[in-house]
Every structure is written in C-alpha cells, then in structure tokens.
Amino acid sequence: MADLAILYEHPAWFTPLFAALDRRGIDYVAATADGHGFDPADPTPPAPVVFNRIAMSSFLRQPEHPIFYAQALMAHWAAQGARVVNGPAALAVDASKARQLSLIAGLGLGIPATRIVHRAADLVAASEGLRFPIVVKANIGGSGAGIVRYDDVAALAASVADGTTPDSIDRVLMVQEYTPVRGGAITRIETLGGKYLYALGVDGGGSFDLCPADVCLVAPGKASIAIDRVEPDAALVDAAERIVQAAGIDVGGVEVMIDDRDGTARFYDINALSNFVADPLSVLGWDPHERLVDWLEMKIAEAKT
Known part of the structure; x- marks a missing residue:
C-alpha cells in the first residue's frame, strides 16, 4: 500500500504537485476519476492518506463528470479509516454555493444579498427586494461558468421567458446582488491546514473567471487577469480561517470583495481545489507546493501512528 493516494480529474493541473512529491521521494499513487470504480464492501482504502483533487468545474469538461461519484467514494474511504484530505464535508460545501453562503453568514460574516431557488x-x-444589477448563478459552477448579469428586472424576465438563464447540474440557482468591487480587484485567500498561506489580489476586468493558476491563464479565449500578492488585514485572514475550518477544508481558497457602496467585506466563494498561483516564485517568492508537501508528510506520519 502506498502512503498517499490522489484522485484527480484534470490532466494538467497537478503536474507541479506530482513533481514536488517526486522530489521528496513520497510513495504515492495517482488515479484519474475516469475509469475508476470501487466496491462498497471493500474495507481497505488505497492509502492511509487520500487527497481528493476533484474540481467542481469538471462538469464543463465532460458531461459524465465525477463530482457526485467523488462524494460517494471519499465518504467510503473515510469510513474505512483513511485520512481524506478535503474529504466528504469539504466536498459537500465545495459543491454548493448555497451551502457556502449559508455557512459564511452563519459565522456572522458579510455575503452578497442572495436568494436561492x-x-x-x-x-x-x-x-x-434586491438591488439591480443582479447576477444569476449556478449552484455548482467553476471558472466563472454559470454566471450571467442582468441590469434590470425586464432583462431577467426576458431571459427566463426565452430559456437563456443559467442552469446548474443540481437544479439549484441563486439570484445575487452584483457587488461593485472597491479598487476593481477581489482578494483570494489561500489556506492550508485551516491556516492562512498567502493571498492574491485578482482583477479580471469584469470577468467572472478569476482562476489564477497556470493552466487557467493559458486557457484558449480566456481574458487576461492581473494578479498581485497582497497582505489582507488581520480581520479578513481570521475570517477566512474560520470559514475553511467550519467547512472542513484542509487545502482551499476563500474569495472576498470589498463592497464599494459601503465598504463591507463580502465573502462569496469557497474553493476546495486550489491550484495555487501561476509562477509562484515571481509572485510569492516561494513555492506553495513545497508547503503543501510538508503538510502531507505530516498527515502521513500521523496516519501511520
């Protein structure tokens, strides 16, 4: 049995992680979700530590996506005693923007005014009762998919009438006030082990796709985005840590924007699949994959004791 098992979907996103694991000599197996299957009566997980790397955006790449399969699989392996990194609880939150907003609001933190249907x-x-413009969002999205802005109720009504509103693979939709972002850039706070790792200011020039990783930045047709390292104030860092801890997310990012209308910090997205920033040595001065592998080594040692 290997020390670490990784289940993933995207063929290019985890090359830096695999390279870091190889440099450390960690005994791991990596399996793609396609072609994968499991026996619910099998009591043996593939490794003492399992790392879930299934992206919510996988439905954009294949209609037979593994999102709900991964939920069942990770729950099974966790029940068999594996330490599942970003396990069933994290997956449940990652796969529902509605649950994310409810969790954030339940912690007493600001969110955009939202209704769920x-x-x-x-x-x-x-x-x-919401202020226009609004956006309609799919409950399960990714890379900005499933988000459309409407400037008035007539435009929204016309879109409903002609069937062009966003859809979600789980049939859950949200209507949300469009928040004018102070300074034009949102803040993405990355965490590891429930603690602050680093933060980025991301300005997409009005785009909803703000993924800062290498493979996102070179995606065909993607608008350019500006990325800078930032140091959020202590209140934002504390809030992000509280969010990921409440969500059961071991490795993930939290996105927040400052509402230009009133200065309120509005948290709006929790992402349990962090690919880390492109060109980290230039942007951060260090490689977060090395910190991630440090943490995984610690979890492997704990699981073996």
Missing part, C-alpha cells in the same frame, strides 16, 4: 420560473420573484 430551484426553478428558473422563480428567479424574477426571487429578485424582488
């Missing part, structure tokens, strides 16, 4: 026909009624 499960039918497109209910979007117009749900928008009552």
Whole structure:
C-alpha cells in the first residue's frame, strides 16, 4: 500500500504537485476519476492518506463528470479509516454555493444579498427586494461558468421567458446582488491546514473567471487577469480561517470583495481545489507546493501512528 493516494480529474493541473512529491521521494499513487470504480464492501482504502483533487468545474469538461461519484467514494474511504484530505464535508460545501453562503453568514460574516431557488420560473420573484444589477448563478459552477448579469428586472424576465438563464447540474440557482468591487480587484485567500498561506489580489476586468493558476491563464479565449500578492488585514485572514475550518477544508481558497457602496467585506466563494498561483516564485517568492508537501508528510506520519 502506498502512503498517499490522489484522485484527480484534470490532466494538467497537478503536474507541479506530482513533481514536488517526486522530489521528496513520497510513495504515492495517482488515479484519474475516469475509469475508476470501487466496491462498497471493500474495507481497505488505497492509502492511509487520500487527497481528493476533484474540481467542481469538471462538469464543463465532460458531461459524465465525477463530482457526485467523488462524494460517494471519499465518504467510503473515510469510513474505512483513511485520512481524506478535503474529504466528504469539504466536498459537500465545495459543491454548493448555497451551502457556502449559508455557512459564511452563519459565522456572522458579510455575503452578497442572495436568494436561492430551484426553478428558473422563480428567479424574477426571487429578485424582488434586491438591488439591480443582479447576477444569476449556478449552484455548482467553476471558472466563472454559470454566471450571467442582468441590469434590470425586464432583462431577467426576458431571459427566463426565452430559456437563456443559467442552469446548474443540481437544479439549484441563486439570484445575487452584483457587488461593485472597491479598487476593481477581489482578494483570494489561500489556506492550508485551516491556516492562512498567502493571498492574491485578482482583477479580471469584469470577468467572472478569476482562476489564477497556470493552466487557467493559458486557457484558449480566456481574458487576461492581473494578479498581485497582497497582505489582507488581520480581520479578513481570521475570517477566512474560520470559514475553511467550519467547512472542513484542509487545502482551499476563500474569495472576498470589498463592497464599494459601503465598504463591507463580502465573502462569496469557497474553493476546495486550489491550484495555487501561476509562477509562484515571481509572485510569492516561494513555492506553495513545497508547503503543501510538508503538510502531507505530516498527515502521513500521523496516519501511520
């Protein structure tokens, strides 16, 4: 049995992680979700530590995506005694923007004003009392997919009537006030082991796709985004740590924007699949994959005792 098992979906996203593991000589197996299967009566996990690397955006790349399969698989391996990194609890939150916002608001933190429905026909009624412009979002999205802005209720009603509103693979939709972002850049706070790792200011020039990783930046047709290292104030760092700890996320990012209308920090996204920033040595001065492998080595040692 290997010390570490990794389940992933995207063929290019984890090359830096695998390279870091290879440099350390860690005994690991990496399996793609496609072609994978499991026996629910099998009591043996593939390794004492399992690292879940399934992206919510996988549905964009293949209709037979592994999102819900991974939820069942990680729950099974956790029940068999594996230490699952970003396990069932994290997956449940990662796979639901509605749950994310409820969790954040339950911690007493700011979120964009939002209403949740499960039918497109209910979007117009749900928008009552919200300030336009609004955005309609898919509950399960990724890379900015499933988000459309509407500047007035007539535009939203017309989109509902002609069937062009966003859809979500789980049939859950949200109507959310569009937040004018102070300074134009959101802040993405990355965490590891429930603690602050680093933060980025990300300005997409109005785009909803703010993924800062290498493979995101070179994606065909993707608009350019500006990325800078930032140091959030202590209150934002504390809030991000509270969010990921409450969500059960071992490795992940939290996105927050400062509402230009009133200066409120509004947290709006929790991402349990962090690919880390492109060109980390230039942006950060160090490679977060090395810190991640340090942490994984610690978890492997703990699981063996």
